[in-house]
Amino acid sequence: MATNLFVIRTAFLILVTMLAFAGNSVLCRMALKHTTIDAATFTSIRLVSGAVVLWLIVRFAREGRTGAGNWWSALALFVYAAGFSLAYVSLSAATGALLLFGSVQATMIGRGIWQGERLARLQWLGLVVALAGLVGLMLPGLAAPPLLGAALMVLAGAAWGVYSLRGKGAGDPTLVTAGNFWRAAVLALALSALMQASAVLDASWDTEGLAYAVASGAVTSGLGYALWYSVLPALKATQAATIQLSVPVLAALGGMALLGEVMTDQFVWASVATLGGIALVIWGKRTS
Known part of the structure; x- marks a missing residue:
C-alpha cells in the first residue's frame, strides 16, 4: 500500500512539474x-x-544541506x-518550446561527445534525426519561425544546457538554484x-503582464524547479531525460488551448523527428 502511494505521489508530482x-x-x-509588458x-x-x-x-527547508550559486552559473541562467x-x-x-528543448539536449549531448563519450550506432542515428528535425523546422516556408526569434531561443537552450552541466555536483540543487x-x-x-538610462529600452508593463511574469517566476519556475528536484532522486537518468520529452508537446497543447495557435505539418514532422531522435539517443545509451 505504501509503495503504491509513493508511486502515485511521484507520478502526480512529475505531471505537475512538466505542466x-x-x-x-x-x-x-x-x-x-496580449499585454504591454516588454521582454x-x-x-x-x-x-x-x-x-x-x-x-x-530554502529558508524553511530542513537544515544540513550545502551548496551555493556562483556568478558564472548565474550568467548562464540570465542568458537563458x-x-x-x-x-x-x-x-x-510550441515552436519556442521545441527549439529550447532541442538545443538544451544538443548542448548536453555535444558536451559528452567533446569529452570523449562514445555513442552507439543507434545514438548517432538519433542525433542525426533530431538535428534534421530542427533544421527542417527552420527551412524557408510559410510555417518557418522568424530567424531572429529562433536564434535567440537556440541561444537560450544552449545557455540552459551549460547551466545544467555546471550544476552537477555543486551541492543541493534547490539551494544552488536559489543562489543563482x-x-x-x-x-x-x-x-x-542601464538600457533604460541610455534610452535603448522604453520599459512598459501593465497589471496583467506583471501577473504573468510573477506567475512564471514564482510558480512555473521557482516551485517547478523545487518540485522537479524533489522527484529526481526517485528517477533514473534515462527516465528523467525521457519524461522531459513531454514538455514541448504540453506547451503545444497549451498554445492551442489558450493562445489559439495552430499546429502546422512542418511543426508536427519536426517535432516527431526532434523528440524521437533525442529519445533514441537517451535509450540507446541505456541499451549500450
Whole structure:
C-alpha cells in the first residue's frame, strides 16, 4: 500500500512539474502577445519572483544541506532567461518550446561527445534525426519561425544546457538554484536599468503582464524547479531525460488551448523527428 502511494505521489508530482515547465512558455508568450509588458521587464520580474520563492523554500527547508550559486552559473541562467523572453516576442509557444528543448539536449549531448563519450550506432542515428528535425523546422516556408526569434531561443537552450552541466555536483540543487536566481536577477535588473538610462529600452508593463511574469517566476519556475528536484532522486537518468520529452508537446497543447495557435505539418514532422531522435539517443545509451 505504501509503495503504491509513493508511486502515485511521484507520478502526480512529475505531471505537475512538466505542466509547470510547459507553462513557462505559455505564460511568456501570453504576456508578450496580449499585454504591454516588454521582454526585459518580464525577464527581471520572472527572475526576482523566482528568487524570492526559492529563498523561502530554502529558508524553511530542513537544515544540513550545502551548496551555493556562483556568478558564472548565474550568467548562464540570465542568458537563458533573457533569450527565452526575447525569443517569445515572435515565436509561438510550441515552436519556442521545441527549439529550447532541442538545443538544451544538443548542448548536453555535444558536451559528452567533446569529452570523449562514445555513442552507439543507434545514438548517432538519433542525433542525426533530431538535428534534421530542427533544421527542417527552420527551412524557408510559410510555417518557418522568424530567424531572429529562433536564434535567440537556440541561444537560450544552449545557455540552459551549460547551466545544467555546471550544476552537477555543486551541492543541493534547490539551494544552488536559489543562489543563482538571486545573482541572475541582479544581472537582469542592472541591464534593464542601464538600457533604460541610455534610452535603448522604453520599459512598459501593465497589471496583467506583471501577473504573468510573477506567475512564471514564482510558480512555473521557482516551485517547478523545487518540485522537479524533489522527484529526481526517485528517477533514473534515462527516465528523467525521457519524461522531459513531454514538455514541448504540453506547451503545444497549451498554445492551442489558450493562445489559439495552430499546429502546422512542418511543426508536427519536426517535432516527431526532434523528440524521437533525442529519445533514441537517451535509450540507446541505456541499451549500450
